Amino acid sequence: MSQHAARHPEASESHVSFPAPRAFASDNWSGAHPEVLEAIAAANTGHVAAYGGDPYTERFRELARRLFGEESEAFPVFNGTGANVLALQAALPRWGAVICARTAHINTDEAGAPEKTGGLKLFGIDTPDGKLTPELVAHEAWGYGSEHRSQPLAVSISQVTELGTVYTPSEIRALSEQAHELGMVLHVDGSRIANAAAHLGVSLAEAAAGADLLSLGGTKNGLLGAEAVIVLRDGAAAGIPFLRKIDLQLASKMRFISAQLVALYDGDLWLRSASRANELAQRLASGIRSLESEIEGVRIAQPVESNAVFVELPPEVAERARAAFTFGAWPTQPGLYRLMCSFDTAEADIEGLLAAISGSPATTAAE
Incomplete structure (x- = not known):
């Protein structure tokens, strides 16, 4: 044992363990999937070229x-906000503006x-869902040619939306057709696109059907801080490498x-x-409906079409309920709460939260 370790016994420990309660605050709170951690470890071998000149990034591009x-081009990035800003910018x-839902992540949570970073004007629109x-x-698609108005040149939608709802492929195609007729691009914030595709029973491509740009999510579905911008149409984002x-x-x-x-x-x-x-979100919603x-x-305030x-x-x-499990109040509507399920949410967590809501003496998973 080294002198340092002898003076500080804890220094010989390979890691520090903390309590691991599960929460319903966000799928960002979950850990990384074991298969993803294995992929990171497998990539940690030898020397490869930096800045994307490595075989893992080339494999992701393919x-x-x-x-x-x-036609697709892939650009790995660190996080979802970076992906959104990079894609739209x-x-x-410089004179372009983006039309989005007022609840959109780019409008409320970035x-x-x-x-500030992208130099983009956002036109937020109220939506019920x-x-x-x-x-x-x-x-908001007006004022073209007027030097007094930022020019609406992009539509950005979230798939899944911030209210947990999902666009069907036909709904996205309708937005795409309108955008293209007006000379705009369609961007999809796909931080939870996997949940949308799973709900719809379609491919990832169909879950973003007709879009020009996609922010491909990963962190909310078990990655350790990894997202990507996918340019779906040639020429839609020429300056992105710079x-x-x-x-x-x-x-x-x-x-x-890229390995993740x-x-x-x-x-x-x-x-x-x-x-x-x-699936666990549906189970939770079913249990809550039985308590109504x-x-x-x-x-239940919105259709349950994803993990929200x-x-x-x-x-x-x-x-x-919040004394037993952590979850957040929705900031724009008093009395509304968002409960998020993750890939590692357990059935016992669902039962525990339902018991906490109902006031049942059942033991919760958080105890």
């Missing part, structure tokens, strides 16, 4: 072409990054990001993990 079409000129329609887009560096999204040791993306998408891990999270007639004020359950809870019920 995979993206197989999944999304031969690369697609639009601290002004599209505006987080989903845009051509009719709603038309409210902007990725400018936007601080170019990884030097990119093989570790390959582990998730080159096979069915994405589908297995997303399907599991969706028993507890006044308990109500939006529920209205009376204050005393919410306080009781």
